[in-house]
Amino acid sequence: MGLMSILIVDDSEDNQILLRAILRNAGYTEVLTAASARDAFDHLGMDGLASCETGIDLILMDIMMPDVDGIEACRRIKAYTRLRDIPIIMVTALTEVNYIEASFEAGAMDYVTKPVNKIEVLSRIRSALSLKRETEARKCAYVELEEKNQELARESLVKSQILSTATHELKTPLTSIVGYAKRMLQNQETVGPLNERQQRYVEAIQESSYQLTILINDLLDTSRIEAGRLEVTPTQLQVQQKVEDVVRAMQTQFEEKQIRVVLDIPSQLCPIYVDHDRCTQIITNLLGNACKYSSVGASVTITAAENGEFVQVDVADTGMGISEEDQLKLFTKFFRADNTATRAESGTGLGLFITKQLIQAHGGAIWVKSEVGTGSIFSFTLPRADVDLTRQDMPVETRSTGIV
Amino acid sequence: MTPTSGAGYGGKILVRVDSDIQDIIPGFLGHRRDDIESILRALDHDDYETVRFLGHSMKGAGGGYGFDGITELGHSMELAAMGQNAQEVRKLVSELATYLESVEVVYE
Numbered sequence: 001m002g003l004m005s006i007l008i009v010d011d012s013e014d015n016q017i018l019l020r021a022i023l024r025n026a027g028y029t030e031v032l033t034a035a036s037a038r039d040a041f042d043h044l045g046m047d048g049l050a051s052c053e054t055g056i057d058l059i060l061m062d063i064m065m066p067d068v069d070g071i072e073a074c075r076r077i078k079a080y081t082r083l084r085d086i087p088i089i090m091v092t093a094l095t096e097v098n099y100i101e102a103s104f105e106a107g108a109m110d111y112v113t114k115p116v117n118k119i120e121v122l123s124r125i126r127s128a129l130s131l132k133r134e135t136e137a138r139k140c141a142y143v144e145l146e147e148k149n150q151e152l153a154r155e156s157l158v159k160s161q162i163l164s165t166a167t168h169e170l171k172t173p174l175t176s177i178v179g180y181a182k183r184m185l186q187n188q189e190t191v192g193p194l195n196e197r198q199q200r201y202v203e204a205i206q207e208s209s210y211q212l213t214i215l216i217n218d219l220l221d222t223s224r225i226e227a228g229r230l231e232v233t234p235t236q237l238q239v240q241q242k243v244e245d246v247v248r249a250m251q252t253q254f255e256e257k258q259i260r261v262v263l264d265i266p267s268q269l270c271p272i273y274v275d276h277d278r279c280t281q282i283i284t285n286l287l288g289n290a291c292k293y294s295s296v297g298a299s300v301t302i303t304a305a306e307n308g309e310f311v312q313v314d315v316a317d318t319g320m321g322i323s324e325e326d327q328l329k330l331f332t333k334f335f336r337a338d339n340t341a342t343r344a345e346s347g348t349g350l351g352l353f354i355t356k357q358l359i360q361a362h363g364g365a366i367w368v369k370s371e372v373g374t375g376s377i378f379s380f381t382l383p384r385a386d387v388d389l390t391r392q393d394m395p396v397e398t399r400s401t402g403i404v
Numbered sequence: 405m406t407p408t409s410g411a412g413y414g415g416k417i418l419v420r421v422d423s424d425i426q427d428i429i430p431g432f433l434g435h436r437r438d439d440i441e442s443i444l445r446a447l448d449h450d451d452y453e454t455v456r457f458l459g460h461s462m463k464g465a466g467g468g469y470g471f472d473g474i475t476e477l478g479h480s481m482e483l484a485a486m487g488q489n490a491q492e493v494r495k496l497v498s499e500l501a502t503y504l505e506s507v508e509v510v511y512e
Binding site for chain 1: 422424425427428431432435450457460461463464465467468469472475
């Protein structure tokens with residue numbers, strides 16, 4: 001308490017003396033006095049270019065003063081950023097209560113009436129100082145938080161850059177593996193025939209490198225999303241055709257688990273406006289998940305229908321379902337359902353995260369309805385191509401903060 | 405036995421003052437005696453502004469030191485000065501002088 005410095009601004013010497021005595025008796029030994037507003041401004045270093053701390057923790061300001069009055073003085077002090085947080089308590093005669101509203105508007109924290117009551121003055125001062133201490137503590141915490149935030153942002157950027165570089169470096173040798181495996185399988189007349197075992201081995205290499213390609217592309221997409229550089233180039237597309245194409249491409253996968261795929265898509269369904277390759281990616285991801293989490297012999301149903309300005313596609317499975325707790329984390333990075341049966345299967349945990357970003361990049365939405373033991377329905381919307389006639393085939397960039 | 409009421413007892417006006425501020429009381433009362441001189445001088449020059457200022461100051465400070473009587477006198481003096489009523493001012497100055505002579509401070 002003795003470290004708190006108080007400035008008394010009052011043109012009446014008697015008041016200065018009285019207040020100083022009251023403060024001194026309460027333990028406030030650091031008391032400065034000013035007989036006018038201009039004197040006060042000097043104490044506060046307002047005329048100079050002082051950027052250092054004034055060391056004044058509170059001001060008791062008389063309202064009625066010649067030249068610059070207390071309210072104007074308060075206003076001017078509050079205009080200075082470095083002085084703005086000094087609490088100002090106005091001292092006003094009872095007959096001047098009209099000025100109280102103006103005082104608060106000028107930035108005063110409180111007021112006491114003259115003739116001063118010792119207990120009232122001390123209580124107001126104590127509460128003003130404790131509020132100031134709290135405000136300062138909060139400001140410090142905020143500054144610390146800001147700094148931590150910036151540090152984290154920097155680290156995140158570095159990580160993204162590392163990710164981006166690494167994935168580019170990985171792609172080159174991978175392209176080699178994929179290329180040679182393909183040539184060995186498909187160009188046997190020129191490269192040389194493969195015996196049965198060799199054929200199986202090279203197919204296994206091909207399958208693995210295909211998985212690796214998906215993984216690297218997922219990582220690349222993720223780093224692009226985090227950097228806000230995911231680009232999609234939407235054009236018109238017929239849903240039915242695209243779904244049929246993807247199902248055909250995934251035929252082997254479905255056959256392995258004897259999964260039946262049912263399509264319920266009206267032929268007259270309006271076209272949608274979507275990046276073709278990304279649409280393949282989205283549907284492949286959702287169908288892949290449906291297959292992965294379904295048991296042998298199950299069925300997966302794909303329906304599509306118009307929904308306002310969008311087309312909604314539902315991918316329904318009768319698989320193991322998703323708990324409510326997991327549903328909340330489903331679309332986050334690296335999330336994978338905790339299940340020993342599927343853990344062994346491949347998957348980065350990035351599929352749904354990227355799928356969601358892609359859909360949102362088109363202005364659509366994705367959500368899930370699911371029940372453990374019953375199955376899941378993943379639904380997503382993409383904009384209709386026939387609604388906005390002014391739409392052009394232009395690349396659309398995502399704005400992503402990297403926060404999911 | 406200490407009288408508990410204010411004016412009138414043996415011509416003395418009893419004022420109870422916080423012993424905490426004992427040291428500044430003599431100075432305050434001394435300033436009021438100075439004020440009497442200043443006010444009379446100001447009246448000679450028709451300087452009502454000075455009278456008003458001194459009355460206003462007295463009004464603001466008096467009660468804080470424990471002298472409600474001085475706050476009241478100061479208030480009346482301020483009004484009289486604003487009305488440029490010299491006669492009233494002189495009357496109040498005389499009351500102030502009497503007050504200062506009769507006042508007895510009890511520290512507690």
